[in-house]
Amino acid sequence: MISSVKIIYRAWLTCWHMLTNCKYFWPAVLSVGFAFCLAASVFEFLDLYLQLILIYVGINIILAVSLNLINGYMGEFSIGHAGFMAVGAYVASLLTVYVLPPGTSSVFFPLAILAGGVGAALIGFLVAIPSFKTRGDYLAIVTLAFGMIVKSVLENIDAIGGPRGLLGMEKLTTLPWVFFWTALSVWVIRNLVYSNFGRGILSIREDETASDLMSVNTRQVKMIAFVVSSFFAGIAGGLFAHALQFINPRMFDILKSTDILIMVYLGGIASISGSIIGAVIYTILLEIMRPLGVWRMVFMPLLLVLLMIYRPRGIMGLREARLFMPLRDVVTEKFWRREDKGADDATP
Amino acid sequence: MAYLFQQALNALQLGSIYALIALGYTMVYGILTMINFAHGDLFMIGAFFCFLLAVYLKMTFVTTMLLSMLGVACLGVVIERLAYKPLRKAPRVSAIITALGVGLFLENFTLALSPYPKHIPSLLENFIWTVGSLSISSMQVLVIVLSLILMLVLDFIVQRTMAGMAMRAISWDKTIVPLMGVPVNAIISLTFAIGAGLGGAAGMMYGLAYPVVDPYMGIMIGWKAFISAVVGGIGNIRGAMIGGFILGTVEIMVAAFLPSTYRDFVAFTLLLVLLILRPYGILGKPQPQKV
Numbered sequence: 307m308i309s310s311v312k313i314i315y316r317a318w319l320t321c322w323h324m325l326t327n328c329k330y331f332w333p334a335v336l337s338v339g340f341a342f343c344l345a346a347s348v349f350e351f352l353d354l355y356l357q358l359i360l361i362y363v364g365i366n367i368i369l370a371v372s373l374n375l376i377n378g379y380m381g382e383f384s385i386g387h388a389g390f391m392a393v394g395a396y397v398a399s400l401l402t403v404y405v406l407p408p409g410t411s412s413v414f415f416p417l418a419i420l421a422g423g424v425g426a427a428l429i430g431f432l433v434a435i436p437s438f439k440t441r442g443d444y445l446a447i448v449t450l451a452f453g454m455i456v457k458s459v460l461e462n463i464d465a466i467g468g469p470r471g472l473l474g475m476e477k478l479t480t481l482p483w484v485f486f487w488t489a490l491s492v493w494v495i496r497n498l499v500y501s502n503f504g505r506g507i508l509s510i511r512e513d514e515t516a517s518d519l520m521s522v523n524t525r526q527v528k529m530i531a532f533v534v535s536s537f538f539a540g541i542a543g544g545l546f547a548h549a550l551q552f553i554n555p556r557m558f559d560i561l562k563s564t565d566i567l568i569m570v571y572l573g574g575i576a577s578i579s580g581s582i583i584g585a586v587i588y589t590i591l592l593e594i595m596r597p598l599g600v601w602r603m604v605f606m607p608l609l610l611v612l613l614m615i616y617r618p619r620g621i622m623g624l625r626e627a628r629l630f631m632p633l634r635d636v637v638t639e640k641f642w643r644r645e646d647k648g649a650d651d652a653t654p
Numbered sequence: 655m656a657y658l659f660q661q662a663l664n665a666l667q668l669g670s671i672y673a674l675i676a677l678g679y680t681m682v683y684g685i686l687t688m689i690n691f692a693h694g695d696l697f698m699i700g701a702f703f704c705f706l707l708a709v710y711l712k713m714t715f716v717t718t719m720l721l722s723m724l725g726v727a728c729l730g731v732v733i734e735r736l737a738y739k740p741l742r743k744a745p746r747v748s749a750i751i752t753a754l755g756v757g758l759f760l761e762n763f764t765l766a767l768s769p770y771p772k773h774i775p776s777l778l779e780n781f782i783w784t785v786g787s788l789s790i791s792s793m794q795v796l797v798i799v800l801s802l803i804l805m806l807v808l809d810f811i812v813q814r815t816m817a818g819m820a821m822r823a824i825s826w827d828k829t830i831v832p833l834m835g836v837p838v839n840a841i842i843s844l845t846f847a848i849g850a851g852l853g854g855a856a857g858m859m860y861g862l863a864y865p866v867v868d869p870y871m872g873i874m875i876g877w878k879a880f881i882s883a884v885v886g887g888i889g890n891i892r893g894a895m896i897g898g899f900i901l902g903t904v905e906i907m908v909a910a911f912l913p914s915t916y917r918d919f920v921a922f923t924l925l926l927v928l929l930i931l932r933p934y935g936i937l938g939k940p941q942p943q944k945v
Contacts, residue, residue: 383747436926440933443689447884448929450877451922458919560877564754571751600766607758611737614752618744 326629336489343481357481359593361549364484365542366585368491370569371578372538375495377567378575379504380531381511382437383446386453387539387566390426392558393456394540395547398422400466402548403474415478419487419544426540427533429456434532438525441514453563460555471554472547479549487545491538496578498534500632507531511576568610571620578630580622587621656787661910662903667794667863669902670801673895674856675879676886677808678849680894683883684825685845688746691753692733694876695760696850700726700857701867702764705772715777722858723851730850731843739839757872764869771868774861797859804855805895808848812891821845825889878905881925887938896936901925 325331343360346352352360369387376384401418402411411418429452436448461469498504506527509517518524547553565588573584591609595602613620628636675697682690703722707713713721737756741749781792812818820841823831832838860875861867882901886893901921908920934940 377747383750436930440929443683443888444884444929444933444935446689447881448926451881451925451929454877454918454922455926458916458922462913462915462919560873564758567751567754571747575747600762600769603762604759604766607755607762610755611752611759614744614748614755615737615740618741618748620748 323628327633339489340482340485343485347481358549359589360481361479361484361545363586363589364481364488365545365549366566366569366589367488367582368538368542368545369566370573370581370585371492371495372535372542373566374570374573374575374578374581375499375507375531375535377570378577378581379499379507379511380528382441383443384449384535385446385560385563385567386433386449386451386456387535388558388560388562389449389453389456390430390536390539391543391546391562392460392553392555393429393536394419394422394426394543395553395558396422396460396466396472396543397425397540398544399472399475399547399553402476402478403472411476412478415483415548419483419541419548422544423537423540426543427537430532430536430539431529433536434529437528437532450560450563453558453560457555457559460558467554469555471552471557473552475548475551477548477551479545484545484549487541491541492578492582495534495538496630498530499578500635503527503530508576572610572613574620574623574625576624577622577626579627580620580625583621657910659788661906663788663790663794664910665903665906666899667797667902668906669899670798671856671860671863671898672875672879672882672902673898674801674804674852674859675876676883676894676898677805677891678853679880679883680886680888680891681821681845681849684889684891685821685842686738686742686749687889688738688749689753689880690738690846690849691750691876691880692757692760693849693853694872694879695757696726696730696733696853696872697857697860697876697879698764698867698869698872699729699760700854701774701861701871702768702772702857702869703854704858704861705774705867708775708777709772718777719855719858723854726854726857727847727851730846730853734843734846757876761869761872768869771866774865774867776862776865778862793863797863800859801856804852808852809891811848817841817844878921881922884935885925885928887935890935890937893935893937900936 346357346360369391373384373387376382398418398421401421402415406414406418433449433452437445440448460466466472499507506517506522506524507530509520509522510524510527514524543558569584569588570581571584572588573582574580592602592606595605598605617623626635631639675693678693678696679690682688682693700722703725704718707718707721733756737752738749741752776793778792778796783790783792810818812821820831820836821844823834823836824838824841828838857872860871878901879898882897883894884897885900886895886897888894904924905917905921908914908917912920928936
């Protein structure tokens with residue numbers, strides 16, 4: 307009985323690997339997903355509530371994957387991610403509400419989102435500068451302070467609503483757009499992580515001084531990691547603003563950053579599939595527990611604490627689904643796994 | 655000039671509250687190298703204990719203070735035993751995330767039980783002395799004097815007693831100290847108890863000085879106290895006191911001479927500048943990087 311299950315599982319695994327190794331696998335998945343999202347929003351076979359949840363899932367995936375670049379792959383502890391999100395949200399909304407001529411905002415929507423991302427990336431560039439000298443907990447404080455400064459500046463500029471917030475955005479964030487930006491951010495960050503620069507980012511996590519000695523340009527690498535991460539946080543912010551059609555500075559406070567951190571560590575650090583799983587589980591679990599009212603935010607942290615106690619690395623910590631790895635990494639990892647097993651057998 | 659003195663008094667009051675909370679962060683950090691992000695919420699729980707004891711049990715000032723400190727200290731030890739102890743060998747970030755989770759749990763649990771802000775009755779009669787154009791309230795003096803006494807007691811415990819010596823030894827070297835017969839678990843629990851007790855006392859004083867408590871009040875004040883701990887050099891007890899007073903002074907002075915909405919902005923900008931100039935805080939020592 308058990309052996310037959312094993313055989314079926316093996317056969318299924320082989321088929322799955324053949325499928326995923328196929329050249330057309332990712333284009334097929336992406337086009338099917340995009341077509342599904344397009345159909346869902348055009349023919350409305352998913353009701354608006356489900357669509358909104360899917361939009362939030364997408365935004366949270368972008369946030370979690372981009373934060374994982376800094377917290378997971380680079381090994382720094384950034385607590386100010388919501389600040390970058392706020393910059394993106396405000397830049398994009400200001401563009402669509404005030405700057406772009408009325409009626410054309412749906413045409414220029416991707417450009418507005420892109421501008422939000424670039425705005426956030428500029429702030430990320432500023433945060434990267436103190437990261438050259440400060441490390442660890444002190445860098446965490448620097449990012450926290452940047453997040454707070456962004457919030458405080460937004461509250462003090464009366465022209466953009468101040469503490470009252472900004473409204474008047476059209477509902478431009480649709481499911482296909484969210485799918486597009488999510489896929490783009492996952493693709494860019496996955497390719498960055500497995501590129502030469504990505505190796506540099508990983509080496510900073512393992513040991514900064516040693517990687518400096520090994521001729522990794524740590525400043526450049528940190529700069530790139532912060533800029534890319536904040537760019538995508540800004541994009542998520544722009545999407546968020548146009549999905550909710552209202553933003554105020556209080557939305558992007560420390561609680562929002564905590565949410566993103568929880569998604570990253572729930573899924574597991576240094577794992578793109580982990581961040582996706584974490585974002586999906588966190589968003590959907592919160593929605594499922596909505597009938598509990600106030601108590602859902604009591605149970606959610608409790609679940610998180612239990613998960614951390616029994617599985618401190620999160621769901622996929624430091625591991626990656628085969629789907630997201632380049633083939634040469636799959637082979638190397640298989641090789642090293644076998645080596646490890648041998649070592650375990652040898653030790654009594 | 656009198657205005658300046660008046661604000662300096664306010665600054666001392668706020669600064670001593672920040673310093674008391676910052677002590678809890680810095681003690682736990684010194685001994686476990688872990689940031690206890692739930693500490694700001696222990697401060698909030700302290701204020702709520704004070705509210706419960708004062709309103710429902712009609713206790714006097716001294717018993718309220720002692721009992722709320724004791725209650726928060728017990729809660730701190732329970733949290734340490736249940737949530738942090740299993741993670742002592744886990745990666746550092748999982749302990750930090752657990753602490754964030756515990757903090758969220760405390761906030762939302764309190765929110766679920768009492769959704770509206772509560773008003774704390776004044777337990778002591780409030781006198782106001784007028785010296786020239788300066789008016790000094792007895793509450794301010796009480797907060798400042800009490801927190802100074804608590805800090806002196808703490809400094810005595812850490813510098814002069816066996817338990818304090820054990821604490822300093824553990825933060826010096828974690829592998830050798832247990833071999834010398836130091837009961838590490840008991841000392842860690844004691845550290846949490848003292849830190850949380852100070853946080854509870856700060857919560858009570860805050861509740862008396864600014865008499866409204868709500869479940870989310872611990873977040874902002876907790877983070878600011880954490881910032882003061884870092885400004886002073888995290889892990890350093892005297893640094894935390896200095897950092898608390900610096901942050902309190904900066905905030906009050908900004909609120910006094912600039913529009914008060916700039917308070918957070920200026921405080922955090924100063925923090926950034928300070929961290930860029932002195933990356934390890936005022937009294938912190940840079941740790942050499944070894945390869």
